[in-house]
Amino acid sequence: MAKITLSDLRHSYMPNPSNDEDWALKYLDLSWDDGGAYALLGPSGCGKTTLLNIISGLLVPSHGRILFDENDVTALAPDERRIAQVFQFPVVYDTMTVFDNLAFPLRNRGMAEPEVKARVNEIAEMTDLTPMLKQRASGLTADGKQKISLGRGLVRTDVNAILFDEPLTVIDPHLKWQLRSKLKELHQRVANTMIYVTHDQTEALTFADKVVVMNVGEVVQVGTPVELFEKPQHTFVGHFIGSPGMNVLACDINNGKAFLAGTEMKTSNKADSKSGKTEIGIRPEFISFADEGLPVEVTRVSDAGRFSVVDVMHKDLAIKLLVNEGENIPSEGAKIAMKPEQSRIYADGWLIEEASA
Amino acid sequence: MNKTVNQKAWFFVTPVLILVAFNAIIPLMTVVNYSVQETFGDNTFFWAGVLWFQEVLNSSRFHEAMGRQLLFTFSILAIEIPLGVIIALAMPRKGPWVSVCLVLMAMPLLIPWNVVGAMWNIFALPDIGLLGRTLNELGFDYNFTRQIGDAWFTLLLMDVWHWTSLVVLLAYAGLVSIPDAYYQAAKIDGASNWSIFRFIQLPKMKRVLTIAILLRFMDSFNIYTEPFVLTGGGPGNSTTLLSIDLVKIALGQFDLGPAAAMSLVYFLIILLLSWVFYTLMMRDEEQ
Numbered sequence: 001m002a003k004i005t006l007s008d009l010r011h012s013y014m015p016n017p018s019n020d021e022d023w024a025l026k027y028l029d030l031s032w033d034d035g036g037a038y039a040l041l042g043p044s045g046c047g048k049t050t051l052l053n054i055i056s057g058l059l060v061p062s063h064g065r066i067l068f069d070e071n072d073v074t075a076l077a078p079d080e081r082r083i084a085q086v087f088q089f090p091v092v093y094d095t096m097t098v099f100d101n102l103a104f105p106l107r108n109r110g111m112a113e114p115e116v117k118a119r120v121n122e123i124a125e126m127t128d129l130t131p132m133l134k135q136r137a138s139g140l141t142a143d144g145k146q147k148i149s150l151g152r153g154l155v156r157t158d159v160n161a162i163l164f165d166e167p168l169t170v171i172d173p174h175l176k177w178q179l180r181s182k183l184k185e186l187h188q189r190v191a192n193t194m195i196y197v198t199h200d201q202t203e204a205l206t207f208a209d210k211v212v213v214m215n216v217g218e219v220v221q222v223g224t225p226v227e228l229f230e231k232p233q234h235t236f237v238g239h240f241i242g243s244p245g246m247n248v249l250a251c252d253i254n255n256g257k258a259f260l261a262g263t264e265m266k267t268s269n270k271a272d273s274k275s276g277k278t279e280i281g282i283r284p285e286f287i288s289f290a291d292e293g294l295p296v297e298v299t300r301v302s303d304a305g306r307f308s309v310v311d312v313m314h315k316d317l318a319i320k321l322l323v324n325e326g327e328n329i330p331s332e333g334a335k336i337a338m339k340p341e342q343s344r345i346y347a348d349g350w351l352i353e354e355a356s357a
Numbered sequence: 358m359n360k361t362v363n364q365k366a367w368f369f370v371t372p373v374l375i376l377v378a379f380n381a382i383i384p385l386m387t388v389v390n391y392s393v394q395e396t397f398g399d400n401t402f403f404w405a406g407v408l409w410f411q412e413v414l415n416s417s418r419f420h421e422a423m424g425r426q427l428l429f430t431f432s433i434l435a436i437e438i439p440l441g442v443i444i445a446l447a448m449p450r451k452g453p454w455v456s457v458c459l460v461l462m463a464m465p466l467l468i469p470w471n472v473v474g475a476m477w478n479i480f481a482l483p484d485i486g487l488l489g490r491t492l493n494e495l496g497f498d499y500n501f502t503r504q505i506g507d508a509w510f511t512l513l514l515m516d517v518w519h520w521t522s523l524v525v526l527l528a529y530a531g532l533v534s535i536p537d538a539y540y541q542a543a544k545i546d547g548a549s550n551w552s553i554f555r556f557i558q559l560p561k562m563k564r565v566l567t568i569a570i571l572l573r574f575m576d577s578f579n580i581y582t583e584p585f586v587l588t589g590g591g592p593g594n595s596t597t598l599l600s601i602d603l604v605k606i607a608l609g610q611f612d613l614g615p616a617a618a619m620s621l622v623y624f625l626i627i628l629l630l631s632w633v634f635y636t637l638m639m640r641d642e643e644q
Contacts, residue, residue, distance in 0.1 A: 108547040
């Protein structure tokens with residue numbers, strides 16, 4: 001068990017990276033507390049798997065250091081780092097029984113057989129594998145195999161952290177939810193640091209206490225699920241998290257005030273006119289039809305169960321808003337109001353901090 | 358469920374049936390025909406029953422040829438399979454050397470069998486061949502045309518040179534199909550190189566190795582051209598394998614009946630042993 005610190009980390013798969021695009025990881029400086037449940041969230045190709053492999057030791061970063069507590073482990077091999085990893089596709093040793101699979105990491109480390117047995121039985125109980133212990137691992141279903149992978153991580157007593165690389169990719173939808181709650185439950189029981197890589201926001205937000213959102217090799221925001229939802233630091237986060245994502249609307253800045261297609265908007269932060277490309281970000285949840293506000297034309301209504309997603313146009317701005325089931329959607333002369341405290345100005349994609357304005 | 362009757366299918370199946378009939382079924386039936394008859398020339402035949410089969414199964418000549426055949430086949434399997442796996446493990450998985458290795462490996466397989474025999478015959482000649490001359494210069498009394506041990510040594514070496522590549526290529530195909538995650542998981546689990554081989558690589562190679570063993574078994578049991586060109590079955594009868602003996606009986610002595618009976622026994626033995634191999638190796642596949 002340890003606190004994990006990534007210090008000044010950069011990585012490129014090329015021997016001589018010259019421009020920005022050559023870096024798979026541009027710059028990272030992060031620390032993860034012992035026993036936390038973290039998620040690394042980002043679209044495919046954003047560098048999450050690279051980062052995970054650097055933490056587990058399968059990759060050595062081109063630049064920077066990794067610390068477990070105060071120890072520099074950058075140059076250590078995976079088994080010396082005391083890390084467990086669950087991969088996207090279940091890895092089991094086909095010819096062994098489930099019991100032998102779980103016992104494998106312990107036997108490799110020379111643990112005495114009675115201890116191995118006790119430990120394996122304990123972990124099998126936790127992961128619901130007890131009834132299958134004597135079966136051949138190759139005969140199990142995908143979720144069973146993924147449990148074995150997980151079990152091989154949990155069974156070791158020396159593990160600093162368990163890493164998950166999109167572990168639910170090949171699991172049937174109805175079992176995904178079950179396995180995810182199992183993970184959450186196990187995290188509470190064993191209190192190990194768990195780092196979960198995914199491109200699925202639901203998985204990330206339900207599993208983790210803290211989510212690290214990445215895009216093209218950079219960390220864009222680290223925060224609790226609520227923070228990510230309510231106060232995205234970057235338009236990418238706003239857009240990536242939430243369904244539908246945040247509205248990002250180009251605006252003009254004049255005298256510290258924001259104008260949407262000529263209409264002044266109240267926002268929770270201020271910007272000066274030098275700010276570069278400026279946009280207003282507001283989530284569809286915080287826009288509603290009102291008597292006073294921006295005149296809009298309704299272009300599409302999509303029913304999403306308890307609410308509807310309504311697409312509207314104001315001049316050439318496309319805006320989405322959510323309307324609860326049963327509420328009226330005006331057909332003509334509609335106007336919308338945006339909550340000023342949830343409207344924020346972004347300059348070049350990044351949130352302008354209130355203090356600095 | 359109603360099955361529609363579609364007579365068109367016959368158009369597709371018939372050509373294949375005719376082909377198979379001419380190249381397999383009819384020749385085999387001719388052999389069956391000969392195996393139960395006796396002839397004194399003039400193209401007249403008499404019913405002989407199981408006489409030829411009794412003769413073949415009781416002949417010490419057949420027993421000896423069979424013994425040599427089994428010795429040959431199991432020797433080359435015992436050498437080629439482990440050697441092929443070792444070479445496949447040593448081959449690079451990525452980079453420019455992959456294609457170089459693959460081409461080098463494929464080369465012996467491309468050479469016609471009689472050429473392989475002729476090449477090795479010249480290569481091993483004790484007075485002018487590179488191998489034979491070198492061995493003699495080094496002080497070994499090597500002469501594959503006179504000494505039984507040397508003949509066998511050359512025969513086995515030739516087959517290993519010719520066919521190990523096949524095992525290598527098959528094993529290599531099995532190895533490269535293993536996803537990286539397995540090696541990474543094994544590293545994380547602290548597995549030794551032996552454990553990685555035993556629990557990841559070997560199980561993943563099992564299917565292709567089964568194919569390799571079956572192919573090498575059947576091919577080496579049928580082998581004719583190479584030993585015939587290399588040693589002609591000699592010195593004496595010491596390298597007369599089953600197929601060479603069969604040709605001697607059928608074409609040398611023109612004993613069609615005994616040759617046909619021997620062919621059938623030979624064929625059934627290959628079939629039986631192939632089935633035994635396959636069943637043994639696939640035994641724990643199903644559960």
